[in-house]
Structures are given as structure tokens and as C-alpha cells.
Amino acid sequence: xxxxxxxxxxxxxxxxxxxxxxxxxLVSFSKRRIKQVRKPNLHVHHLVIEGTKVxxxxxxxxxxxxxxxxxxxxxxxxxxxxK
Numbered sequence: 001x002x003x004x005x006x007x008x009x010x011x012x013x014x015x016x017x018x019x020x021x022x023x024x025x026l027v028s029f030s031k032r033r034i035k036q037v038r039k040p041n042l043h044v045h046h047l048v049i050e051g052t053k054v055x056x057x058x059x060x061x062x063x064x065x066x067x068x069x070x071x072x073x074x075x076x077x078x079x080x081x082x083k
Contacts, residue, residue: 012039012040012042013040013057014040014042014057014058014059014062015056015057015058016056016058016059016062016066017059017061017062019040019059019061020040021037021038021039021040022037022038023035023036023037023038024036024037024038040059041059041060042057042058042059043057043058043059043060043063044056044057044058045057045058045063045066047066
């Protein structure tokens with residue numbers, strides 16, 4: 001079971017894993033360094049928590065794992081209804 005923590009407003013951060021902004025250097029052939037900001041690939045995901053629908057920002061990796069868990073639940077329910 002994953003916990004959902006709401007990040008501060010305007011922050012680029014995943015609500016599940018906490019993946020956020022990374023700072024890096026782009027180094028050219030001449031070894032000149034340019035500052036670079038790498039942002040996470042965030043999507044808004046609607047999640048039902050204790051009967052209330054919540055919108056959270058989730059990275060694509062976490063969104064995929066949430067979707068796979070939901071599909072597994074649907075398959076289990078379908079198999080239970082068939083029997």
C-alpha cells in the first residue's frame with residue numbers, strides 16, 4: 001500500500017515517490033558547462049481515497065504501477081464473479 005503525500009503548491013514533485021527536479025551540467029565538446037534543470041514527467045491522476053476523489057501529480061512510473069494494480073483488481077473481481 002502506497003502513501004500519498006501532497007507536495008507544496010507549485011512544486012514539481014511526484015506525490016507518491018517524491019521524484020523531483022534535478023540540477024545538472026550540460027558539458028560540450030570544449031568542456032564548457034551549462035546549467036540544466038531536469039524536470040520529472042508529471043501527470044494529474046484522479047485517485048479515490050476513502051470515498052473521496054483526489055487529484056494528485058504523479059510521475060509516469062508511479063502512474064503505470066497504479067494502473068497495473070487497478071487492472072489486477074478488475075481481473076480478480078471478474079474471476080470472482082464468473083465462479
